[in-house]
Amino acid sequence: MTLPLTDPKYYDVVEATWPCLRKDTLGEITLRIGAGGGSRVSAATAEASISDEQIAEAEAAMQALGQSRLFMIRDGQDELDQQLDRLGYEVMDPVVLWTCAPSLLTDVTIPRVTTFCLWEPLAIQREIWATGGIGPERLSVMHRACGPKTSLLGRWNDKPAGTAYVGMYGDTAMLHALEILPHQRRKGVGVWMMRQAAYWAAEQGATELAVLCTRANKGANVLYGGLRMTQAGGYHYRIKR
Structure with a gap:
């Protein structure tokens, strides 16, 4: 690639x-x-x-x-x-790195009680993150961010389904730590949460919504590509074991 x-x-x-x-x-x-x-x-x-x-x-x-x-x-x-x-x-x-203008994802109204923006994250969001290995140390990273920020809570079939964190810097909002519960995947929850992130970004005056994803995370890359986001670059790490 x-x-x-x-x-x-x-x-x-x-x-x-x-x-x-x-x-x-x-x-x-x-x-x-x-x-x-x-x-x-x-x-x-x-x-x-x-x-x-x-x-x-x-x-x-x-x-x-x-x-x-x-x-x-x-x-x-x-x-x-x-x-x-x-x-x-x-x-x-x-x-x-995937990016898009928030307006690309705000063309559809999100169904009622499907997604919510709130800060600070609720206990159920911390539990959802924990299922994906996102523990207290990464939650501390979110709390350290000084700019505008929010967390997202997604629901499906009247049950908690997913969570994410969005931070803002300059004119760009960046989504991190998107996690969907295993039994709530492939139901469109991720799409609605990305749309909610775009609505929040637009409200903050952002001209761009961005998200990072490892190449190995095929499901997430399919999600962002399906939303017509654009690949705008990337990076990699080098580790000495």
Whole structure:
């Protein structure tokens, strides 16, 4: 899959809507302290060319923090990608960025009591996230975000069905942590929740709705493609086991 070059603004949107606990600088390397919040908040990034010795220093720092030796590779960082490959790093979780104008998804009225926006998330939403492995550490990431934000609750057949989180930065709203209960999947719940995210984004003045998805998550990629969202770039990680 060949993706278009990623506009650097999207990396800023990810940082703002899904923030790490803290950043440390080690020369040209930015270290992220994720506090168990996953790869996005724990991956190091290189802001310029770096040496093998600098990578080794960063590895030691990441291990001292109790984190994996993990780098995010952004567009244009082919040299870093090859360097890490030579040093024994494996490719992990290639990610696709999907975007659209909110108006693309606000052309249909959402049926009553199908979706709700609310902050803070309810206990049932925390339970739904937990079924997908999204625990307290990732919920803390959501709470750290400083901009406009909301959570989404989806219902189907009068029962809770799914949840998600949406944060806003600049003119872009980004959806994270979409989770549908297994027995409520393939019923259109994800479509209604994406439409609710678009309505919320439009109310905030957003000109764009974005979402990240691993290439391996075929179901979610089919969902976003079916909604006529556009692939606008992506990134991948390199990890040393």
